[in-house]
Amino acid sequence: MKITELKVRLAFVFTLMGSSLSFAAGSLNDDDVKYLSELRDKALKSDLAYQILESLTTEVGPRMAGTEGDARAVAWGQAKFKEIGFDKVWIEPVTFKQWHRGVETAQVLAPFPQPLVITALGNSIGTGEQGLKGEVIHFKTFADLQKAEAGDVNGKIVFISHKMEKTRDGSSYGQAVASRSRGAVEAAKKGAKAIVIRSIGTDSHRVPHTGNMNYQDGVSKIPAAALSNPDADLLINMLSRGKPVELGLTMTSNPGGEYTSYNVIGEIEGSEKPDEVIVIGGHLDSWDLGTGAVDDGAGVAITMAAAKIVAQGKRPKRTIRVVLWANEEQGLHGAKAYALAHKNNILNHITGAESDFGAGPIWAIDWSSTNKQEPIIDQLVSVLNSIGVAKGKAKSTGGPDLWPLRGLGMSTFSLRQDGSDYFDLHHTADDTLDKVNPEHLKQNLAVWSVFVYAVAQVEGDFGHGIDYSK
Amino acid sequence: MKITELKVRLAFVFTLMGSSLSFAAGSLNDDDVKYLSELRDKALKSDLAYQILESLTTEVGPRMAGTEGDARAVAWGQAKFKEIGFDKVWIEPVTFKQWHRGVETAQVLAPFPQPLVITALGNSIGTGEQGLKGEVIHFKTFADLQKAEAGDVNGKIVFISHKMEKTRDGSSYGQAVASRSRGAVEAAKKGAKAIVIRSIGTDSHRVPHTGNMNYQDGVSKIPAAALSNPDADLLINMLSRGKPVELGLTMTSNPGGEYTSYNVIGEIEGSEKPDEVIVIGGHLDSWDLGTGAVDDGAGVAITMAAAKIVAQGKRPKRTIRVVLWANEEQGLHGAKAYALAHKNNILNHITGAESDFGAGPIWAIDWSSTNKQEPIIDQLVSVLNSIGVAKGKAKSTGGPDLWPLRGLGMSTFSLRQDGSDYFDLHHTADDTLDKVNPEHLKQNLAVWSVFVYAVAQVEGDFGHGIDYSK
Numbered sequence: 041m042k043i044t045e046l047k048v049r050l051a052f053v054f055t056l057m058g059s060s061l062s063f064a065a066g067s068l069n070d071d072d073v074k075y076l077s078e079l080r081d082k083a084l085k086s087d088l089a090y091q092i093l094e095s096l097t098t099e100v101g102p103r104m105a106g107t108e109g110d111a112r113a114v115a116w117g118q119a120k121f122k123e124i125g126f127d128k129v130w131i132e133p134v135t136f137k138q139w140h141r142g143v144e145t146a147q148v149l150a151p152f153p154q155p156l157v158i159t160a161l162g163n164s165i166g167t168g169e170q171g172l173k174g175e176v177i178h179f180k181t182f183a184d185l186q187k188a189e190a191g192d193v194n195g196k197i198v199f200i201s202h203k204m205e206k207t208r209d210g211s212s213y214g215q216a217v218a219s220r221s222r223g224a225v226e227a228a229k230k231g232a233k234a235i236v237i238r239s240i241g242t243d244s245h246r247v248p249h250t251g252n253m254n255y256q257d258g259v260s261k262i263p264a265a266a267l268s269n270p271d272a273d274l275l276i277n278m279l280s281r282g283k284p285v286e287l288g289l290t291m292t293s294n295p296g297g298e299y300t301s302y303n304v305i306g307e308i309e310g311s312e313k314p315d316e317v318i319v320i321g322g323h324l325d326s327w328d329l330g331t332g333a334v335d336d337g338a339g340v341a342i343t344m345a346a347a348k349i350v351a352q353g354k355r356p357k358r359t360i361r362v363v364l365w366a367n368e369e370q371g372l373h374g375a376k377a378y379a380l381a382h383k384n385n386i387l388n389h390i391t392g393a394e395s396d397f398g399a400g401p402i403w404a405i406d407w408s409s410t411n412k413q414e415p416i417i418d419q420l421v422s423v424l425n426s427i428g429v430a431k432g433k434a435k436s437t438g439g440p441d442l443w444p445l446r447g448l449g450m451s452t453f454s455l456r457q458d459g460s461d462y463f464d465l466h467h468t469a470d471d472t473l474d475k476v477n478p479e480h481l482k483q484n485l486a487v488w489s490v491f492v493y494a495v496a497q498v499e500g501d502f503g504h505g506i507d508y509s510k
Numbered sequence: 511m512k513i514t515e516l517k518v519r520l521a522f523v524f525t526l527m528g529s530s531l532s533f534a535a536g537s538l539n540d541d542d543v544k545y546l547s548e549l550r551d552k553a554l555k556s557d558l559a560y561q562i563l564e565s566l567t568t569e570v571g572p573r574m575a576g577t578e579g580d581a582r583a584v585a586w587g588q589a590k591f592k593e594i595g596f597d598k599v600w601i602e603p604v605t606f607k608q609w610h611r612g613v614e615t616a617q618v619l620a621p622f623p624q625p626l627v628i629t630a631l632g633n634s635i636g637t638g639e640q641g642l643k644g645e646v647i648h649f650k651t652f653a654d655l656q657k658a659e660a661g662d663v664n665g666k667i668v669f670i671s672h673k674m675e676k677t678r679d680g681s682s683y684g685q686a687v688a689s690r691s692r693g694a695v696e697a698a699k700k701g702a703k704a705i706v707i708r709s710i711g712t713d714s715h716r717v718p719h720t721g722n723m724n725y726q727d728g729v730s731k732i733p734a735a736a737l738s739n740p741d742a743d744l745l746i747n748m749l750s751r752g753k754p755v756e757l758g759l760t761m762t763s764n765p766g767g768e769y770t771s772y773n774v775i776g777e778i779e780g781s782e783k784p785d786e787v788i789v790i791g792g793h794l795d796s797w798d799l800g801t802g803a804v805d806d807g808a809g810v811a812i813t814m815a816a817a818k819i820v821a822q823g824k825r826p827k828r829t830i831r832v833v834l835w836a837n838e839e840q841g842l843h844g845a846k847a848y849a850l851a852h853k854n855n856i857l858n859h860i861t862g863a864e865s866d867f868g869a870g871p872i873w874a875i876d877w878s879s880t881n882k883q884e885p886i887i888d889q890l891v892s893v894l895n896s897i898g899v900a901k902g903k904a905k906s907t908g909g910p911d912l913w914p915l916r917g918l919g920m921s922t923f924s925l926r927q928d929g930s931d932y933f934d935l936h937h938t939a940d941d942t943l944d945k946v947n948p949e950h951l952k953q954n955l956a957v958w959s960v961f962v963y964a965v966a967q968v969e970g971d972f973g974h975g976i977d978y979s980k
Contacts, residue, residue, distance in 0.1 A: 098747040101624035108623070153578070154571035154801070157939060245715050246800070246939035270942040274801070277568040277943070330716070331624070331744070469627060469716035472740040473747070 066415035068498055075354060076423040076490045083349050083486035084427070090478045092120065093341035097331040097473045104328035105367035106138035106299040113324050117304030117340075117364045124348050126306035126362070134303055134366040134377040138296030139163055141328060144265065146236070149173060149286040152278055156271045157246045158236065159329065160293040161220060161253040162370055164264040167234070171290030172197075172263070174233050178279050182218040185226050194231030197287050198223070201272050206242045210397065210459040216240050217251070224264040225256045234263045234289055238272035243464035246270055250327050251467045252370055263291050301325070303374045304364040308347045310496060312357035318496045319361050319392035319450075320347070320488070323368035323441055330471030334462060338476060338484070339395030339439075340364055346488035356496035358390060365441040368396070372440055379444030386448045391495055391502045393453040394439025395488065398465070399476040400458035402487045404432035408451045410503035416494055417453075423490055427483055432456060451502040453495070455487055536885035538968055545824060546893040546960045553819050553956035554897070560948045562590060563811035567801040567943045574798035575837035576608035576769040583794050584772045587810075587834045591776030594818045596832075598779065601772035604836040604847040608766030609633055611798060614735065616706070619643060619756040622748055626741045627716045628706065629799065630763040631690060631723040632840055634734040637704070641760030642667075642733070644703050648749050652688040655696050664701030667757050668693070671742050676712045680867065680929040686710045687721070694734040695726045704733045704759055708742035713934035716740055720797050721937045722840055733761050771795070773844045774834040778817045780966060782827035788966045789831050789862035789920075790816070790958070793838035793911055800941030804932060808946060808954070809865030809909075810834055816958035826966035828860060835911040838866070839937075842910055849914030856918045861965055861972045863923040864909025865958065868935070869946045870928035872957045874902035878921045880973035886964055887923075893960055897953055902926060921972040923965070925957055 068076075100116050103109035114131065121129040139162055146156040160166075174197040179185040181202045185193075200223055204216035219237045227235040239249035248268040255261045267275065278285050304324060310316065322339020326332025347360045366374030382389070391413075405420055407413035411434075421431045437443070438452025446452055465471045495502075538546070570586045573579035584601065591599040609632055616626040630636075644667040649655040651672045655663075670693055674686035689707045697705040709719035718738040725731045737745065748755050774794060780786065792809020796802025817830045836844030852859070861883075875890055877883035881904075891901045907913070908922025916922055935941045965972075 094747060098744060099622045101622065101744075112623075152569045152571065153582075244944050246717055246942070247715065270940070270944050273944050274568060274571075274942070277564060470740070472716070472744070474714050474740050474743050 066412050066498065066500060067419055068416070068494060072497055073419055073423065076494060079349065079353060079489045079493055080423055080427070080486045083489040084482050086345065086349060086482065086485060087478060088348060089341040089345035089481045089485045092344055093333060093337050093476060093481070094473060095120065096337045096340060097333050101331040102328045103324065103326050103332060105136065105301055105325040105370050106296060107328065110301050110325060114302045114304055117324055120344065121306030124344065125351065127309040128307040129305070131302035131304050132378065132381055133300050134374045135298060135300045136367055136370065136373040138299045139370065140294050140296050142166060142292030142294060144291045144293070146265065146287060146289045148278060149288050151283045151285065157248055157268045158265040159248040159250045160291045161264040161266060162250055163253050164291065164293050165261045166291045166293045167263050167289055169290070169292060171288055172233055173286060173288045176275070176279065176285045176287055182223060182226065185223065188230060190230040193227065196232055197289065198227040198232045198235040199275060200237045201276055203238060204240055204242055204463060206460055206463070208458050208460050209456065210462065213240065213463065220251050220266070221254055224253055224262050225259050228260045228262045232262060236265050236267055239266045239269055241269065241463050241466060241468065244269050245470060247468040247470045249467040250329060263289065265289065265291060301366040303366050303378055306344070306362045308351040308360040310358040311355040314359050315388055316358040316390050317361040317388055318358055318492055319363060319389055319445065320394070320492055321363035321365060321441070322395045323374065324364035325367050325369055327369055327467045329467070329469040331473065332471055333473045333476055334398040334465050334471050335467065336368070336396045338399035338481065342395045342481065342484045342488050345485050346492050349485065349489040350493045356493050358496040360492055360496055368441055372443065375441035375444045379448060383448055386450060387504060389445060389450045391451045391453060392438060392442050392445060393455055393491070394441045395455065395484070396439045396441065397457045397459050398462040399480055399484065400460065400462065401480045401483045402429055402455045402457050404430045404456045406432035406436040406454040406456060407434055408436045408438070409434050410451055412503045413451060413453065416498055420491060420494055424487055427486060429487055449505040451504065453491065455491060457484070536882050536968065536970060538886070538889055538964060542967055543889055543893065546964060549819065549823060549959045549963055550893055550897070550956045553959040554952050556815065556819060556952065556955060557948065558818060559811040559815035559951045559955045562814055563803060563807050563946060563951070564943060565590065566807045566810060567803050571801040572798045573794065573796050573802060575606065575771055575795040575840050575843070576766060577798065580771050580795060584774055587774035587794055590814065594814065595821065596776035596778060598777040599775070601774050602848065602851055603770050604773055604844045605768060605770045606837055606840065606843040608769045609840065610764050610766050612636060612762030612764060614761045614763070616735065616757060616759045618748060619758050621753045621755065627718055627738045628735040629718040629720045630761045631734040631736060632720055633723050634761065634763050635731045636761045636763045637733050637759055639760070639762060641758055642703055643756060643758045646745070646749065646755045646757055652693060652696065655693065658700060660700040663697065666702055667759065668697040668702045668705040669745060670707045671746055673708060674710055674712055674933060676930055676933070678928050678930050679926065680932065683710065683933065690721050690736070691724055694723055694732055695729050698730045698732045702732060706735050706737055706757070709736045709739055711739065711933050711936060711938065714739050715940060717938040717940045719937045720799060733759065735759065735761060771836040773836050773848055776814070776832045778821040778830040780828040781825040784829050786828040786858055786860050787831040788828055788962055789833060789859055789915065790864070790962055791833035791835060791911070792865045793844065794834035795837050795839055797839055797937045799937070799939040801943065802941055803943045803946055804868040804935050804941050805937065806838070806866045808869035808951065812865045812951065812954045812958050815955050816962050819955065819959040820963045826963050828966040830962055830966055838911055842913065845911035845914045849918060853918055856920060857974060859915060859920045861921045861923060862908060862912050862915060863925055863961070864911050865925065865954070866909045866911065867927045867929050868932040869950055869954065870930065870932065871950045871953045872899055872925045872927050874900045874926045876902035876906040876924040876926060877904055878906045878908070879904050880921055882973045883921060883923065886968055890961060890964055894957055897956060899957055919975040921974065923961065925961060927954070
């Protein structure tokens with residue numbers, strides 16, 4: 041309630057101020073722009089982001105929220121911030137319910153007995169140790185399941201085979217992910233005993249993609265798993281014979297107790313306006329199957345390293361706050377806790393961006409709907425176009441962990457990475473360090489160093505109280 | 511003994527006959543050569559090989575020797591030969607010891623606890639259900655292990671990190687595979703309690719490569735496993751910190767009892783010399799992790815389909831015998847049983863070739879050391895160079911399952927496939943149908959159809975009693 045009132049008032053204030061201050065509020069002086077090129081070139085030579093990423097994946101590895109790996113990651117994050125030389129390092133609690141994976145096996149029982157490679161979707165209940173069996177009913181899309189008659193689905197195992205396409209911007213994810221996030225509820229409403237989906241992923245390896253799924257009050261909970269892409273292809277080929285296909289599924293996944301993890305925060309203090317902060321970061325948790333190199337070790341490493349690169353040079357006016365967000369994967373728990381804890385200081389949050397789309401090169405910078413961000417974007421692009429960065433669109437999401445702060449009216453930028461290969465690895469055992477191109481990481485580091493210096497240094501701000509619903 | 515005498519006598523006979531019959535003995539007439547082009551073009555339009563491969567991988571899938579999948583594959587092979595319309599179909603027994611895989615898990619226990627993805631090497635003993643623990647000692651190559659002092663290795667877990675390089679002809683395999691086949695013996699001689707090797711494979715996925723390993727009488731048996739390539743990279747990064755790295759390893763693999771499988775054989779009878787046979791085929795068994803699409807479903811499918819393509823047209827003079835070899839993977843058991851059963855008819859085996867290097871396009875044809883094979887090679891290449899096939903070298907191995915027949919003096923050809931990607935998949939869970947390019951399979955089918963018609967039709971033979979030791 042308070043927040044809403046604040047947003048309305050701020051929107052009014054900034055509307056009044058907007059036009060007269062538009063130049064001063066949004067752009068750097070010539071010396072600063074020149075300095076951005078120095079920062080860019082320095083970062084392009086630095087392997088600091090790779091070193092941090094190697095450290096996180098090697099010394100911590102899998103760090104699913106609520107596990108021992110999570111606790112080790114929190115300790116690692118604090119130690120790494122200190123080792124690198126951040127001015128302030130602290131943690132803020134984030135409490136959520138644990139989820140345990142357990143055993144996960146599946147096999148075709150008839151007509152062609154074969155093992156299948158599956159993984160339980162995050163949050164799924166188990167089948168019990170005895171497992172369950174059922175005839176498969178196949179839908180090509182989530183929409184087809186929605187249209188199905190309950191009589192056809194009742195007592196069966198739903199299989200959705202929708203295949204995600206590769207895109208640079210990840211736009212195919214939103215459509216494909218419905219079968220993962222909403223499939224179990226839709227299938228259960230029609231009486232299904234379980235659901236297996238084709239992995240939400242673009243690879244062709246026997247490494248299924250996990251990821252969070254949801255239940256709904258009043259709808260019975262059924263087990264939900266993902267097949268690897270080759271296993272989904274196999275199941276389709278079996279079904280094409282026209283004979284009933286019977287699956288066996290055993291999953292001992294189960295919910296755990298309440299757990300408190302932490303957002304791990306490090307600051308490089310601003311020289312003139314230390315209370316005004318630029319929020320950057322990546323999420324510290326990963327899924328459990330891989331070592332979380334691209335999701336989101338890369339984001340953690342790039343943003344920690346960028347703040348350090350900036351700190352090694354001229355100190356910008358504002359404070360750079362790097363937040364390693366807790367438990368993004370299971371519902372933005374760290375991001376929500378942060379927004380709740382800091383809502384009364386929201387006006388001190390000048391702007392922000394998250395790196396959470398892998399380790400591909402950045403090709404554009406987007407901004408949120410305030411036109412106060414455009415002048416600095418033009419200056420950034422003038423420095424970064426030589427390394428492949430173009431001016432994007434007024435479509436910034438800021439990254440998942442900034443959604444709660446956007447909800448409080450904070451502006452965001454999006455440093456958009458090439459995600460063509462991201463969904464080959466996303467949420468799989470294959471998300472490991474070898475998949476990261478060190479040269480791409482340097483490009484990311486250069487863009488982030490330039491970006492964060494610029495927005496920490498610029499006179500004026502980017503507006504607040506933005507209505508993202510427009 | 512008998513065989514050796516036979517070889518000596520035959521070598522003498524053929525040396526006498528060789529020169530005067532060299533043209534008639536080795537080449538086709540113009541009509542036949544013209545017909546080869548028709549066969550090529552017909553095969554290039556056929557998806558029969560893909561259909562057979564889809565059937566084998568879908569309806570049988572994993573078929574490790576001695577498993578239920580093996581028995582299903584034998585039934586499938588007989589049924590498929592009959593369905594396709596082979597003139598004769600039969601099975602010949604092949605007896606060997608089973609090996610069971612069981613559970614296989616590994617983890618770094620210290621200093622950075624993380625799970626590792628491993629697979630037991632074929633034939634390895636287990637660790638017992640309680641598992642074992644030990645400090646890792648790292649060798650970059652098998653040769654380094656050979657040079658090591660027993661005192662340094664004693665009581666530890668040996669890790670060999672040699673990385674196999676990609677090559678078109680697979681020549682890097684021979685060098686890399688020593689750590690798999692001989693590593694356990696060498697490590698055990700120096701007192702190691704287990705060995706883990708980097709997978710003998712060229713991919714970067716969390717799918718470790720299994721494959722057979724050997725023990726040696728008088729040397730204690732220790733468990734042997736392969737790490738996926740990303741896991742081997744991770745272990746190296748951990749070791750680079752200079753602290754002791756402790757591994758935990760649990761494998762319940764164990765030897766089984768005696769099992770009888772079968773070579774499955776189908777014939778297209780020759781029109782004039784039905785007792786003279788051309789032996790082609792692939793091996794029917796696979797490892798258990800994948801569905802054996804490229805190893806060696808492709809070879810099975812290509813050679814079955816090629817015989818069928820030939821049978822649909824003009825019937826060649828000699829019989830085409832397609833042998834689906836039993837248990838190649840665990841020691842050429844089917845090939846050895848066949849050679850033993852047919853050794854007294856070895857002179858009726860005019861020549862042979864196996865397809866067992868995946869599903870990449872064929873780029874050359876090799877021959878064995880008799881120059882009687884060269885005239886037909888020149889004719890084959892004149893028909894096949896338009897689809898990428900060149901004249902190879904006098905270096906034919908014939909394929910693993912023809913080694914015992916080579917040992918009896920039979921000539922061989924090698925239709926050499928591009929294996930650049932073969933070791934990405936070889937012996938992994940990733941060996942699945944989606945990895946096979948249907949167009950490459952058509953090219954293979956065209957080459958094999960032309961080849962097998964030509965050698966079944968040609969006047970004279972290719973010599974016998976070849977001394978492969980030269």
